[in-house]
Amino acid sequence: MKIAFPVDTRSAGACIYKSFGRAPAFLVYDTQTQKSLFVDNSAASSQGGAGIKAAQLVLDQQTDAVIAPQCGQNAADVLLAAGVRIYLSEGCSVGDNIKAHTEGLLKELSDIHAGYHGHGVK
Amino acid sequence: MKIAVLSGKGGTGKTLVSVNLAAAAGKAVYTDCDVEEPNGHLFFKPAITGEKEINVAVPRVDKDLCNGCRKCVDFCNFNALAYIKDGLLIFDDICHSCGGCVSICPEKALHEEYRNIGVIKIGTSGKTIIATGIMNTGESSGIPIIKGLLSLDHPKDFIEFIDCPPGSSCAVMESIRDADYCLMVVEPTLFGTHNFRMVHELAALFKKPHSVIMNKCSVHYMPVEEYCKENNIPVLVRIPYDPLLGSLNSDGLIAARENAAYRDFFTDLLEKVLKEVLHEAAPHS
Incomplete structure (x- = not known):
């Protein structure tokens, strides 16, 4: 399976980023090949709807799960409709979170926030 | 004045x-x-x-006509559209009613409906x-x-x-x-x-x-x-x-x-x- 993380930079020491839609990049980890790749988040600079576009980018990587500290309503709508599961990250290390996920220790993210910038509030 | x-x-x-x-x-x-x-x-x-x-216009999709080319998703500057496995997702709150997606759709799968605001x-x-x-x-x-x-x-x-x-x-x-x-x-x-x-x-x-x-x-x-x-x-x-x-x-x-x-x-x-x-x-x- 493939797991996507919002990350602050495209490098080995990348940290999990606090925002999903506005993250500078995504790290996509393939549990079968145990390889990871970086995808630029072209949604980060969007005026609005960043969460929707970022979720689309992540889906286009055939992602099965997202691990993030939080997720906005619109992004979650897209991800969940596509059957992607969203897990709550613990700490900033991608490696630690992959390990925790493999061991089944991560909780599903249930607290979806309403989004920022006046959009996404229902 | x-x-x-x-x-x-x-x-x-x-x-x-x-x-x-x-x-x-x-x-x-x-x-x-x-x-x-x-x-x-x-x-x-x-x-x-x-x-x-x-009332403002929002796009609606005819699932039978949409072939998933995603031209509308790429066109929308406001990111009001996403394409997932089941089809097109439309975010009415994000849509600015520009009508671009409807006119760009090669399959004519989109039309406008009006909703009251x-x-x-x-x-x-x-x-x-x-x-x-x-x-x-x-x-x-x-x-x-x-x-x-x-x-x-x-x-x-x-x-x-x-x-x-x-x-x-x-x-x-x-x-x-x-x-x-x-x-x-x-x-x-x-x-x-x-x-x-x-x-x-x-x-x-x-x-x-x-x-x-x-x-x-x-x-x-x-x-x-x-x-x-x-x-x-x-x-x-x-x-x-x-x-x-x-x-x-x-x-x-x-x-x-x-x-x-x-x-x-x-x-x-x-x-x-x-x-x-x-x-x-x-x-x-």
């Missing part, structure tokens, strides 16, 4: 000023563009003569025409309602006072776009000064002639006075911090109609405003 009344923050007295100026003018239009929380009608209590529903109510109070925009709770943009309000036809000899939303965002820009003049109501506090500077920059950016009305004045508040002086902004009046005015206002009464002294005060202010507007308009006419 359209005069926009604006301020950087809420609670400075935009409605007080625009309601009382319109009441003092009599043959005037009071247009409430603060569509998230319109309150001018609470003072005028107008007899409603007409209503206009405001609010209403405009038109009424009269004495000789004054009252136009109020009311946005439905939960909507994120009142711009289409403001556009509707400012495209209403009114008698040519009526002065229109536009009660703007607070702040300096898109909704304020839309409200002042066609205005001939901007009246900026300033509250003499540090917060008021900061936000006043933001609307002043906006009025200057739009190249609108403008002046200042200070409200709730007990002393000359130097940060505002100095800013106006440095930027050559005329201060038309300093409305006193008067318990009588406050209590008339909180009872939903129009001071210019209820109280002789305030009738004179706002009639004088109206004359000053009109003199400024005509003076500013003269070089261009």
